[in-house]
Amino acid sequence: MFTYIAGSGAMGCRFGYQLYKADQEVVLLDMWEDHIKAIQENGLKIIGDQEDCVHIPIMRPEEASRKADLVILFTKAMQLPDMLEKIRQVIDQDTKVLCLLNGLGHEDVIKKYIPEHNILMGVTVWTAGLKTPGTVLLTSTGAVNLQSIDPKGESEALKIVEVLNKAHLNVTYDADVLPSIWRKACVNGTMNSTCALEDCTIGEFFASEAGLRIVHSIIHEFVMVGEATGVKLDEQAITDYVMHTSVVAGSHYPSMHQDLIQNHRLTEIDYINGAVAKKGDLLNIPTPYCHMITDLIHAKEDILKIRK
Numbered sequence: 001m002f003t004y005i006a007g008s009g010a011m012g013c014r015f016g017y018q019l020y021k022a023d024q025e026v027v028l029l030d031m032w033e034d035h036i037k038a039i040q041e042n043g044l045k046i047i048g049d050q051e052d053c054v055h056i057p058i059m060r061p062e063e064a065s066r067k068a069d070l071v072i073l074f075t076k077a078m079q080l081p082d083m084l085e086k087i088r089q090v091i092d093q094d095t096k097v098l099c100l101l102n103g104l105g106h107e108d109v110i111k112k113y114i115p116e117h118n119i120l121m122g123v124t125v126w127t128a129g130l131k132t133p134g135t136v137l138l139t140s141t142g143a144v145n146l147q148s149i150d151p152k153g154e155s156e157a158l159k160i161v162e163v164l165n166k167a168h169l170n171v172t173y174d175a176d177v178l179p180s181i182w183r184k185a186c187v188n189g190t191m192n193s194t195c196a197l198e199d200c201t202i203g204e205f206f207a208s209e210a211g212l213r214i215v216h217s218i219i220h221e222f223v224m225v226g227e228a229t230g231v232k233l234d235e236q237a238i239t240d241y242v243m244h245t246s247v248v249a250g251s252h253y254p255s256m257h258q259d260l261i262q263n264h265r266l267t268e269i270d271y272i273n274g275a276v277a278k279k280g281d282l283l284n285i286p287t288p289y290c291h292m293i294t295d296l297i298h299a300k301e302d303i304l305k306i307r308k
Ligand SMILES: NC(=O)C1=CN([C@@H]2O[C@H](COP(=O)(O)OP(=O)(O)OC[C@H]3O[C@@H](n4cnc5c(N)ncnc54)[C@H](OP(=O)(O)O)[C@@H]3O)[C@@H](O)[C@H]2O)C=CC1
Pocket: 007, 008, 009, 010, 011, 012, 030, 031, 032, 033, 074, 075, 076, 077, 079, 100, 101, 102, 103, 124, 125, 126, 127, 128, 129, 130, 255, 268
């Protein structure tokens, strides 16, 4: 199965690396020149649980010409439309497109480019970190849940699950993946923006009583809005999951802290708390916490002069 990884930052490199090691034909696509050059000249360096260096092909998306059997999308959410535009030439009527980005609402973007029976939506708890151009930190293990958004695509999706599992990606076909996507969005929605705004680790934020009140209010807003859109969500179970994650990842600065505070890069806020605020408005469900948090993150992006 010939696969492109569309967006080869930290996570794209992880999935590309694991597929490459499982003897799959895989090409990384990215637009960051220094990263492309580093991998083309010195190979993709893996550090962390194991050390390795592989000469995996990487190019800019507009340079790709071979038709893909599978495209795995791993851009940041705001880069998704641009990436889908740039890879039009490698997609034909049989190309499957798997989206594993964090956040909500990506299927609405992807449907503008890809027929529904070829779209797979999923969620992953694998992690990765880009240390320098061409070097990615891989620690610990993870899993993926995915589903074809059109039941007609299920048998083809099961073949993809099989291939990804040859690369030890721990993939499960999920007959109803949306609750898992929303649950992960709740994790990101309670930790990423808050820790970026407070400039603290997850453990520090969750140790604060006031912080916890904010966490519970955000979860409640996500659950109200998710349920109103037809997604089955159990507020207590999600709260337990978020609390458990806050302990496991307690010493971490979430990726939004890394993007905004450490690297002055744009955030995915519009696809996490911002997406819930927007859906809430359309459904007449009040989401004051999600609105406030989204505005505060955007204000910080303005203050740092990184928002156009
Ligand atoms: N990292 C993680 O552990 C996890 C991430 N996710 C999700 O996966 C998706 C991809 O995330 P992730 O792989 O972490 O994203 P990264 O930030 O590592 O990479 C995303 C893109 O950002 C650009 N980029 C990254 N760093 C730099 C830099 N220093 N300078 C210039 N450009 C840079 C590159 O895009 P370009 O080609 O435009 O230059 C790259 O393809 C997101 O939706 C994220 O929320 C999901 C689970 C875990």
